[in-house]
Structure formats: structure tokens, C-alpha cells
Amino acid sequence: MNILGISAHYHDSAAALVVDGAPVCAVQEERLSRQKGDAAFPLLAIESCLQQAGMEPDELDAVVFYERPMLKFDRVLTCTLRAFPQSWRAFPKAMKNLLGEKVWMRGIISSHLGVPGRKVLFTEHHQAHAATAFLTAPTRRAAIMTADAVGEWATLSVGDGERLSNGSTKIRRFREIRFPHSLGMLYSTFTAYLGFKVNEDEYKVMGLAAYGKPRLVEDVRRLVRHTPDGAFVLDLNYFEFHSTAERSYSSRFVELFGPPRSPYEPIDFNTAEGQRFADCAASVQRVLEDTMVELAQSLHHETGLTDLCLGGGVALNGVANARLLEESGFERIFVPPAPGDAGCAIGAALYCDRIHFGNPDRDIPDHPFWGPSVDGSELARLAREDGHSAAVCEEGALIDQVADDLAAGRIVGWMEGALEFGPRALGHRSILAAPHTSEMRDRLNREIKYREPFRPFAPVVPIEAAGCYFDIPPGGARLARFMSAVFPVRREWRAQLQAITHVDGTARLQVLEPTMAPRLHALLEAYGRRTGIPVLLNTSFNLAGEPIVNRAVEGYSTFLRCKIDVLVAEGTRVMKRTSGMERTRVNMIKEEVA
Amino acid sequence: MDSARNYERPTVFDRMLMPVHRWIWSDAPRRVQKLFRFGETETDGGRDILRAAEVTPDALLRRLYLEHAIDEFRHGVMFRRRAAALLKASSPSFNDGFQGNWLAPGGHGLDDLQVDGESDSNMLAFLHLSEKAAASRFTVYRDVMQHDPSTRAVFEEILHDETFHMNYTLTQLARVEPKRHKRHLWRARISRLWKAYLRMATGLAGILGSILLTIQYFVLLPPFAWLAKRAEQRESPGWTTVSPGRGDSLDRQY
Numbered sequence: 151m152n153i154l155g156i157s158a159h160y161h162d163s164a165a166a167l168v169v170d171g172a173p174v175c176a177v178q179e180e181r182l183s184r185q186k187g188d189a190a191f192p193l194l195a196i197e198s199c200l201q202q203a204g205m206e207p208d209e210l211d212a213v214v215f216y217e218r219p220m221l222k223f224d225r226v227l228t229c230t231l232r233a234f235p236q237s238w239r240a241f242p243k244a245m246k247n248l249l250g251e252k253v254w255m256r257g258i259i260s261s262h263l264g265v266p267g268r269k270v271l272f273t274e275h276h277q278a279h280a281a282t283a284f285l286t287a288p289t290r291r292a293a294i295m296t297a298d299a300v301g302e303w304a305t306l307s308v309g310d311g312e313r314l315s316n317g318s319t320k321i322r323r324f325r326e327i328r329f330p331h332s333l334g335m336l337y338s339t340f341t342a343y344l345g346f347k348v349n350e351d352e353y354k355v356m357g358l359a360a361y362g363k364p365r366l367v368e369d370v371r372r373l374v375r376h377t378p379d380g381a382f383v384l385d386l387n388y389f390e391f392h393s394t395a396e397r398s399y400s401s402r403f404v405e406l407f408g409p410p411r412s413p414y415e416p417i418d419f420n421t422a423e424g425q426r427f428a429d430c431a432a433s434v435q436r437v438l439e440d441t442m443v444e445l446a447q448s449l450h451h452e453t454g455l456t457d458l459c460l461g462g463g464v465a466l467n468g469v470a471n472a473r474l475l476e477e478s479g480f481e482r483i484f485v486p487p488a489p490g491d492a493g494c495a496i497g498a499a500l501y502c503d504r505i506h507f508g509n510p511d512r513d514i515p516d517h518p519f520w521g522p523s524v525d526g527s528e529l530a531r532l533a534r535e536d537g538h539s540a541a542v543c544e545e546g547a548l549i550d551q552v553a554d555d556l557a558a559g560r561i562v563g564w565m566e567g568a569l570e571f572g573p574r575a576l577g578h579r580s581i582l583a584a585p586h587t588s589e590m591r592d593r594l595n596r597e598i599k600y601r602e603p604f605r606p607f608a609p610v611v612p613i614e615a616a617g618c619y620f621d622i623p624p625g626g627a628r629l630a631r632f633m634s635a636v637f638p639v640r641r642e643w644r645a646q647l648q649a650i651t652h653v654d655g656t657a658r659l660q661v662l663e664p665t666m667a668p669r670l671h672a673l674l675e676a677y678g679r680r681t682g683i684p685v686l687l688n689t690s691f692n693l694a695g696e697p698i699v700n701r702a703v704e705g706y707s708t709f710l711r712c713k714i715d716v717l718v719a720e721g722t723r724v725m726k727r728t729s730g731m732e733r734t735r736v737n738m739i740k741e742e743v744a
Numbered sequence: 745m746d747s748a749r750n751y752e753r754p755t756v757f758d759r760m761l762m763p764v765h766r767w768i769w770s771d772a773p774r775r776v777q778k779l780f781r782f783g784e785t786e787t788d789g790g791r792d793i794l795r796a797a798e799v800t801p802d803a804l805l806r807r808l809y810l811e812h813a814i815d816e817f818r819h820g821v822m823f824r825r826r827a828a829a830l831l832k833a834s835s836p837s838f839n840d841g842f843q844g845n846w847l848a849p850g851g852h853g854l855d856d857l858q859v860d861g862e863s864d865s866n867m868l869a870f871l872h873l874s875e876k877a878a879a880s881r882f883t884v885y886r887d888v889m890q891h892d893p894s895t896r897a898v899f900e901e902i903l904h905d906e907t908f909h910m911n912y913t914l915t916q917l918a919r920v921e922p923k924r925h926k927r928h929l930w931r932a933r934i935s936r937l938w939k940a941y942l943r944m945a946t947g948l949a950g951i952l953g954s955i956l957l958t959i960q961y962f963v964l965l966p967p968f969a970w971l972a973k974r975a976e977q978r979e980s981p982g983w984t985t986v987s988p989g990r991g992d993s994l995d996r997q998y
Contacts, residue, residue, distance in 0.1 A: 184795055220998035232976050234969035235962075242957035246950070256997065271994035307986070323991070325983040377982035414780075414828040506994045535803040695787065703798045710810060
């Protein structure tokens with residue numbers, strides 16, 4: 151059975167193709183269109199999936215959209231009516247936005263793909279999140295918790311999932327918390343207040359939190375009240391996201407926390423103002439963690455299960471995930487590589503296969519590499535055309551050469567195999583560097599990533615060595631498989647792992663099993679043999695404001711625009727050097743035409 | 745060659761609009777907003793040109809596009825830095841004021857370009873005209889910025905780069921399409937006019953739509969709003985039970 155899953159139109163569109171119960175391709179539209187966070191209908195991603203499977207649209211048995219558009223329309227309209235007359239500015243925008251395209255998904259999908267309307271199906275948004283979290287996790291039975299800003303009405307849901315011995319699958323949702331009461335919206339409101347981009351920069355708030363003290367926790371708690379049944383409500387006097395499109399926090403919020411940060415002002419922790427922003431971040435982070443832990447504890451008591459599958463954008467918060475593992479009572483926590491909306495494409499397709507069509511359960515390969523593959527020969531061609539030396543090496547020689555590069559302090563752009571699905575670079579489209587000195591961190595921030603100095607870099611470590619360098623609790627290695635948790639760097643190693651140790655002594659590490667990315671694992675071992683520490687700094691292969699690279703040509707153009715020293719795509723290695731001949735040619739043209 | 749090396753001469757249309765531009769740029773908050781917007785436009789344009797560098801089969805064009813893209817990214821940074829400096833120096837009672845942003849995305853107008861599907865000749869013709877228009881406009885902006893030497897210096901520097909962009913695109917177009925480069929330029933001109941019309945029409949349709957919807961909001965919605973508020977009061981806070989079978993049918997859109 152061939153099922154295409156689609157998520158689109160809010161942020162981070164994606165498509166995923168499931169053939170006979172297993173994904174064959176999943177890719178975010180932004181990686182192909184090269185527009186970061188591209189929310190457009192994912193035509194390129196769909197084409198890529200079908201092409202990878204060698205399939206035409208008429209061979210699809212179903213196309214599943216990741217939410218119910220009319221239910222979403224119902225929520226937007228109801229909230230606008232409830233906020234009457236304050237919502238008068240938001241109403242025309244919301245109606246034009248929804249009625250223009252978003253509510254007509256059956257027709258849009260049908261016309262784009264040429265499939266009959268009866269083949270177009272819809273899951274609920276949190277149903278898709280739950281399916282992504284449970285059906286991709288290697289567990290037979292687990293509690294499921296999903297949390298994000300908002301789907302149709304639900305913002306958080308709890309339930310469970312089970313793979314039965316007869317091959318059938320069950321996913322139940324017990325209950326949900328509904329808009330406008332939303333942990334995701336709470337966090338996004340602080341993201342906006344702190345001068346960052348909503349739906350994109352939430353991780354910056356998490357990074358900033360480490361610089362602050364949670365001294366404003368009681369103030370944040372005034373915004374989030376517990377209800378007698380163990381849920382929570384937001385005090386809407388402090389918010390405006392439910393009534394206007396202009397601002398998510400109210401004047402009362404500003405009275406409580408002070409003036410918001412200008413997005414154009416750098417944060418200076420030496421000033422009272424800079425410290426206040428860090429404290430705000432620390433406080434909302436603490437309240438988010440506490441609330442998630444309480445909800446998970448209650449779910450654990452209720453289900454008595456040992457495994458928890460987490461989905462939704464809030465599951466990208468690695469600090470909260472680590473606390474859930476420590477305090478919720480669950481022994482294992484599974485977070486998929488793409489827990490956000492993009493991942494819903496895969497969840498919707500799998501839900502349709504297992505639950506709607508009742509197909510028997512199948513193990514899903516436990517890796518994030520579902521995108522298009524990179525072509526090393528393309529890099530060799532480009533580099534030679536531009537006068538760079540490109541060497542095509544044997545596997546062992548390449549690993550040794552790159553390990554030497556890294557040990558010599560060179561920064562390496564590393565591309566291999568299929569592109570990752572999800573926001574993290576997990577070793578197939580990564581920038582790798584030595585993790586030992588703070589100078590390397592500053593160099594990466596200044597010369598390559600062009601980003602705020604307070605943001606940490608992540609390490610990657612082989613699973614067999616992880617416990618030596620990091621304080622990983624039981625179950626932590628699983629959670630760190632897709633970089634989903636933040637754990638302490640062991641004190642004795644912090645001085646030698648400065649580039650990846652955050653200000654609070656932690657790191658958002660990736661624990662690598664050799665079967666998931668064998669070449670990167672071999673590289674880590676080779677690097678360990680040279681330096682004594684088999685740990686590398688691993689950051690996504692992109693520049694600020696750009697999506698992670700996909701093809702060799704995108705890696706190459708990134709390589710040329712920043713101070714990455716070495717570029718590797720499959721077996722091809724390119725070393726940066728200025729080619730006198732080519733520069734002269736461009737310079738001659740410049741002189742001639744200027 | 746068609747139109748190279750006349751970058752410092754604004755078009756008649758831009759010269760006619762000079763008093764308007766003088767008025768727009770005289771206001772500091774508006775200047776800040778416009779500079780931030782230019783910063784975004786330059787960066788977006790840079791991304792499109794970068795994409796052109798990634799898809800072109802022509803090695804020389806790849807290098808030139810890449811240089812061009814790097815320039816555009818740098819311009820984006822320059823505009824943002826200048827805007828941030830003005831913002832820092834401005835009073836706390838900063839008001840956004842009238843922007844007129846509904847009408848056109850402004851700048852290089854690369855927003856509608858599907859870079860992946862364009863030939864090099866189309867891309868070069870389009871870029872040439874966009875850069876020429878930008879150079880003409882930026883010349884006017886520089887000239888009306890007598891009262892703000894720092895912002896004027898930013899435009900001055902960017903204008904220098906725009907000259908290179910405007911001219912290399914034309915010479916490369918003549919190289920790539922020696923016989924038909926003029927035809928490509930005319931086609932690009934018509935395409936720009938059509939896109940300008942579409943932008944204008946979309947902007948006007950948007951305004952009309954907003955007016956109609958706002959009228960509906962105040963005329964038709966009050967009784968429904970009252971009902972929605974009453975229903976909200978009856979809702980209990982906290983958990984909502986998900987009834988078994990609620991999401992079972994995937995055929996429904998609601």
C-alpha cells in the first residue's frame with residue numbers, strides 16, 4: 151500500500167511516503183526550496199518522495215493531510231468571535247488567510263496530484279503527532295504525550311499506544327487541553343517578548359535560560375494556573391495571541407515583566423537589562439519543565455507503563471526532556487527526530503496505514519535519514535571547475551584524512567548519504583570541528599554560523615564512550631540518539647570540551663550507535679585515536695537564516711561563503727584554497743564592467 | 745549595449761517622486777522601518793541569487809552570482825546595522841507610522857522569481873533590470889538623504905556595488921545570448937510590468953477584501969459573538985475528554 155503524508159501551510163511543510171508500512175522517503179520542503187521554514191504546499195517534497203520511490207501519483211492509495219482544516223477554521227472563527235470586538239483587526243486577516251487556500255485542502259491536494267478526492271484523508275493534528283511519536287519508536291506499548299502551540303483545538307494531549315501480538319496497532323487519546331491554554335503558546339509568547347522569532351527561535355530561549363536565574367518563576371506561575379483536575383489554564387489577561395495578530399503578550403504582561411527586548415539589540419549579560427531577559431528565559435523554562443513533569447508523572451501513575459513517547463514541538467526542548475526522564479517515573483522516553491509539524495507528515499501516513507487501513511505493524515528503521523542522497527561526484531566536478539583540488543578517496547583513507555584535518559583544528563563540512571528528516575543535523579549534513587577550546591566555539595560563531603554568542607554547540611560521541619564524558623542517566627542514551635536531551639558534561643572533562651560545554655556545564659549531545667551512521671562513528675574513533683577524546687562538535691550544515699544543505703552544490707556554495715576549511719561529500723574531499731586564476735578572471739570582469 | 749553605466753541617473757519616474765521620497769525619508773521612525781525592510785529584501789534577493797549560483801551549469805556565472813549574492817547579504821547587514829543604530833538613537837516613544845507596505849515588496853523584486861526553473865539568460869535579464877531599477881531608486885534615496893550623512897553613506901556604498909551588478913549582468917547576458925540578449929531584456933521588462941500589475945492588483949484586492957470583511961464583522965457577527973461568549977462561559981477549564989472514536993474516520997475534514 152502506498153500512502154503519502156503531507157504537512158503544510160503553517161510552518162515547516164513536509165511530505166513523507168510510506169510503502170507497505172515503512173517509510174521510504176520523508177523530506178521538509180525547505181530543504182528543497184531553500185526557503186527556511188517554508189510553509190508552502192510541499193510540491194517539491196512530494197516530487198522528491200515519489201521520485202525516490204519511482205512512483206507516479208496515481209499509484210498512491212491514499213494521501214493524508216496532517217490536520218482537519220475545517221476544525222481549524224472552526225477554532226479560528228470561534229476565538230475571533232469570543233474576542234469580539236477586540237478581534238476586529240485579526241478577523242479579516244484570519245479569514246483571508248484561511249478561506250484563501252487553507253480550508254480547501256481536499257481540492258488542492260486533488261488538483262496538485264491528480265488523485266481523486268476520495269483518496270484524500272485527514273488526521274487530527276495531535277493524532278498525527280501521537281502517531282509520529284509512537285509508531286516510529288521501538289516500543290511495544292507506551293504512554294503518549296503530545297504538546298505544541300496549537301493544532302485544531304488541542305494544544306496538549308495524553309494517551310497510550312500498543313502494538314498487539316496479532317499485528318494490529320492501537321493509539322488512544324484519553325484527553326486533551328484546548329486552545330488558548332497552551333504550553334507552546336506560553337513559550338512562544340516569551341520567545342516573542344525576548345525579541346526572537348516565534349516558531350523558529352524557541353531553542354534560543356532555551357539556550358538563553360542557562361545564563362539566567364529563575365527568580366521570576368512566581369511571576370510566570372501567575373500566567374499558568376493549575377486546575378483541580380491536574381491540567382492548567384493560562385490567565386488570558388496576560389496574553390493577546392488569542393485575540394489579535396499583532397502581538398502575543400498584553401500590556402499587563404509588560405507591566406509584570408518589564409519592557410520587551412528589541413530584536414535588534416544584542417543581549418549583554420553584564421547589564422541589568424540583559425540579565426533580566428536571561429532570568430525571564432530561565433523562569434519560563436523552569437515553569438515549562440515543572441508543568442511537563444507534573445503531567446508526565448500523572449500519566450505514568452495512570453498507565454503504569456515504563457515507556458513514554460513524546461511528540462509535538464515542545465518535545466524539542468531538550469532540557470525539559472532530560473528532566474522528564476529523571477523525574478516523571480518513565481524509564482524510557484522516545485522522541486522522534488522530527489517531533490514538530492514536519493514530522494506529522496510521517497505520522498499521518500503511518501496512522502493511516504496502521505489504524506485506518508488496519509495493516510499489520512512493521513518495525514520502522516530507527517534512524518532519521520529519510521531524505522535525498524548526496525552525490526560526491528557533483529562536488530568533485532564543481533570544485534574542479536572552480537580550480538579547487540578535489541580528491542576522491544577510499545573510505546579508510548578519507549576517514550584518516552578528515553580525522554587529521556579535525557585534529558589540526560580545521561573545520562569540516564560533512565555530507566554523506568541521505569538527508570536528515572527533522573531540525574537536527576545528526577551526522578549526514580553536519581559541520582564538524584574539534585570540541586576542545588572556547589576559541590573554536592567563538593570562531594564558529596563569528597566566521598561560520600554568524601549567530602548569537604550565547605548559543606551553545608552540540609557534541610556527538612560514540613555510544614561506547616558517552617558515559618566517560620557525559621553524565622547520562624539510565625535511558626539517557628536513547629533520548630540522546632536524536633539529540634533530544636541535554637545532559638551534564640562530566641566536570642573532569644569540561645576544560646577539554648569547552649566548545650560544546652554550555653555555561654551551565656551541560657551539552658545537548660548526540661549519542662551515536664555505529665549502526666546508525668557507521669562512517670561518522672568511524673571518524674569519531676579515528677579522531678579519538680589522535681586526540682584521546684572521541685568527541686566532535688556537530689552543528690547543522692547551514693548558515694544563519696538558511697535551511698540545512700541538501701545537495702552537494704548547496705554544501706559547496708556554503709563552503710565558499712564561510713570559513714569552513716574542508717568539505718566532504720561521500721568520498722570526495724575538497725580543501726579550500728584561493729585559486730589565483732579564477733579570482734583573476736572574476737576580478738577582471740569586475741574591473742571591466744565597474 | 746543597452747543601458748549600462750548610467751546608474752547615477754534616476755529614471756524620470758523616480759525623479760518625479762523625489763518630493764515624496766524626501767517626505768518619506770525625513771521621518772526617523774519611517775526611515776528605520778524602511779531600512780529594516782531593505783535589509784530583508786537584500787537578504788532575500790541574495791538567497792535567490794545564491795540559488796541561481798547553485799543551479800547554473802555555467803562555471804563563470806556561478807562565481808559571479810556567488811559574488812553578487814555575497815554582496816547582497818552584505819547590503820542586508822549594512823541596512824540592518826544602520827537601522828539598528830537609528831533605532832538606538834531614537835526616542836522610546838517610537839511609532840511605526842504609515843508604511844504603505846501593502847503595495848509592493850520593493851527592492852529588487854526577486855520575490856516572484858522561480859530561480860530553479862529559469863534559464864541563465866532569463867535570470868541575467870531579470871537581474872539586470874532589477875539592479876538597474878534599484879540603482880535608480882537608491883540614487884534618489886542617496887540624494888534626499890542630505891540630513892543623514894551616515895545613511896547616505898550606506899546608499900553610496902551600495903550604489904557602487906549595484907553598478908557592478910547592473911553591468912556584469914548585461915555583459916554576461918551578451919556573452920550567453922550574443923544575438924538575442926535585447927529580446928531577453930524586453931521580455932524581462934514586460935514580465936516586470938506584469939508582476940508590478942499583479943502586485944498592485946493583489947494589494948488593492950487585499951484592501952477591498954479587508955474592508956468588506958471588517959464591515960461583515962461589525963454588521964453580521966455581533967449575535968454570533970454573543971453566543972460564542974455564552975458558550976465559552978459554560979466550558980469548564982482543564983482537561984477535555986477525547987471521546988472514543990472521535991478521530992476514527994479520516995474522511996472528515998472536521
